[in-house]
Amino acid sequence: MQEFVLIQPGGTLEGESAGEIRKSRLHREFEACLAECGPLAFRVAQGVLRNSADAEDVAQEALLRAYQKFDRLQDLKRFRAWLVRITFRLALDRWRSTKRRERRETEWSLPEQQPAPASTEEIAASSEFQSRLERALEALPEKFRLVLLLAAIQGYTLEEVAKILGVPLGTVKSRLFLARKQLVEKLR
Amino acid sequence: MNCKQCQEKIMESLAAGEDVLAPEVATHQNSCVVCGEFYVAQRNLFQAVDTELQSLVNRPVPPALLPAVRARLDEMPVPRRAWSASWSFAALAVVAIMAVSIGHSLRRPGSHPNSPKATSSASPSVSNPQTAVHPPREWRNSFPKPKVKRVGPAVSSTAAPEVIVLEEERQAFAKFVAELPEQRGVALTMTRPALEADKDSLEIALLRVESLELKSLEGTPGE
Numbered sequence: 508m509q510e511f512v513l514i515q516p517g518g519t520l521e522g523e524s525a526g527e528i529r530k531s532r533l534h535r536e537f538e539a540c541l542a543e544c545g546p547l548a549f550r551v552a553q554g555v556l557r558n559s560a561d562a563e564d565v566a567q568e569a570l571l572r573a574y575q576k577f578d579r580l581q582d583l584k585r586f587r588a589w590l591v592r593i594t595f596r597l598a599l600d601r602w603r604s605t606k607r608r609e610r611r612e613t614e615w616s617l618p619e620q621q622p623a624p625a626s627t628e629e630i631a632a633s634s635e636f637q638s639r640l641e642r643a644l645e646a647l648p649e650k651f652r653l654v655l656l657l658a659a660i661q662g663y664t665l666e667e668v669a670k671i672l673g674v675p676l677g678t679v680k681s682r683l684f685l686a687r688k689q690l691v692e693k694l695r
Numbered sequence: 696m697n698c699k700q701c702q703e704k705i706m707e708s709l710a711a712g713e714d715v716l717a718p719e720v721a722t723h724q725n726s727c728v729v730c731g732e733f734y735v736a737q738r739n740l741f742q743a744v745d746t747e748l749q750s751l752v753n754r755p756v757p758p759a760l761l762p763a764v765r766a767r768l769d770e771m772p773v774p775r776r777a778w779s780a781s782w783s784f785a786a787l788a789v790v791a792i793m794a795v796s797i798g799h800s801l802r803r804p805g806s807h808p809n810s811p812k813a814t815s816s817a818s819p820s821v822s823n824p825q826t827a828v829h830p831p832r833e834w835r836n837s838f839p840k841p842k843v844k845r846v847g848p849a850v851s852s853t854a855a856p857e858v859i860v861l862e863e864e865r866q867a868f869a870k871f872v873a874e875l876p877e878q879r880g881v882a883l884t885m886t887r888p889a890l891e892a893d894k895d896s897l898e899i900a901l902l903r904v905e906s907l908e909l910k911s912l913e914g915t916p917g918e
Contacts, residue, residue, distance in 0.1 A: 545761050554752040557751060563759075566760060680711075688707070691709075
C-alpha cells in the first residue's frame with residue numbers, strides 16, 4: 508500500500524520533531540552570544556589562571572554550562588554578565604585545585620629559598636616581578652580581583668564593567684581603587 | 696603637609712588612576728627630594744602592574760576555542776526548558792497532594808459508609824451533642840419499649856440497618872421535639888403507632904362505574 512505525506516509550503520516534515528526545531532533555534536541564539544562573549548570568557552579565565560591551556564579548558568566548560576541553562580536566561584543582554592560569573596567561579600575552582608595538587612607534590616621537596624628584600628625599582632625590573640604580582644593577585648579579595656581583571660581587558664570601559672557586574676559605576680571605581688592600592692602595597 | 700601625608704596622597708592619587716597630582720601634593724613633592732623619589736618609584740610600580748595585568752588578560756584567544764565549543768554543543772542534548780521543569784514539578788506536587796488527601800480520607804473512620812461511626816450517626820439519638828435529641832421522660836414512657844437484643848459489638852455494627860438522615864431532617868426533628876411540651880397532644884396523635892383494631896376495620900372496596908355505556912367500534916357511513 509502506498510503512503511502519501513502532505514508537505515505544506517513553509518512547513519516542516521512530520522519527522523522533524525519540536526525538539527529539533529527548538530534545538531536549532533537555541534543554537535542560533537547561542538551562536539550569536541558565543542561569538543560575542545567567547546573571547547571574554549577566555550580572558551577572564553586567563554586572568555585568574557595565567558595559563559592559556561587551562562584558561563581554554565575553563566572557558567569551554569563555562570560556555571557549555573551556559574548553554575545547558577541557556578533557556579533559563581530570560582534576558583539575552585545579561586548573558587555576558589552571567590558568563591563572566593560562571594567563568595570566574597570555574598577558574599577559581601580550577602586554580603584552587605591546581606594549588607592543592609602543587610602543594611601535595613612539593614610537600615617533600617626542600618623549602619624555598621626566601622629572596623632578600625629588594626627595593627621597588629628592583630622588584631619592577633626583576634624577573635620575579637611576575638610571580639610576585641601573581642601572589643599579590645591571589646591574596647586579593649575575589650570581588651577586587653574580578654574588577655581588576657575586567658578593567659584590564661582591552662575594549663571594556665568602567666561603565667561596561669559596572670554593567671557586567673551589575674553594580675553602580677561608583678562601586679566599580681571604589682573597588683578598583685582599593686584593589687590597586689592593596690596590590691601595590693603587597694608588592695612594596 | 697608633611698612627607699607622610701604627601702606620600703599617602705600620592706598613593707591614593709596613583710591608585711585612583713589620576714594623571715595629575717593635587718596642587719598642594721605636587722608642591723610638596725617638587726620641593727622634597729624623598730617624596731619626589733617616592734612618587735617616581737610608585738608611579739613606575741603602578742605602570743608595571745598595569746602593563747603586566749593587561750598583557751596577562753589580553754593574550755590572543757586560541758583559535759580552536761570557539762570551534763571546539765561548537766563541536767561539543769552538537770553532541771549535547773537539547774537543554775530542558777525552564778517552564779517544562781517547573782510544570783513537571785507542579786504536576787508532581789499536585790499528584791502527591793491528591794494521593795495524600797485520598798489516603799487521608801480513606802483512613803478517616805467516619806468517611807466509610809459501613810464504619811461504626813457512620814452507622815451511629817444515622818440515628819438521632821447519637822453521641823453527637825449538637826444533633827442528639829432527648830424527648831421528655833413522660834413522652835418516652837408512653838411508648839412501649841422496644842425489645843433490644845444485645846449482641847456483640849462486631850455484630851451490631853454490621854447487622855444494624857443503615858439509615859441515612861439528612862442534616863436538615865435531623866434539625867427539623869430536633870426542633871419538633873423541642874416544641875413538644877407546648878403541643879403535646881398533637882404530637883402524641885401524630886406519632887402514635889397504629890393499633891391492630893384500626894387495621895382490621897379497614898375495607899377495600901372495588902370501584903364501580905354504573906353509567907358507563909360500551910359501544911363496539913364501527914366505521915361511519917362516510918368511511
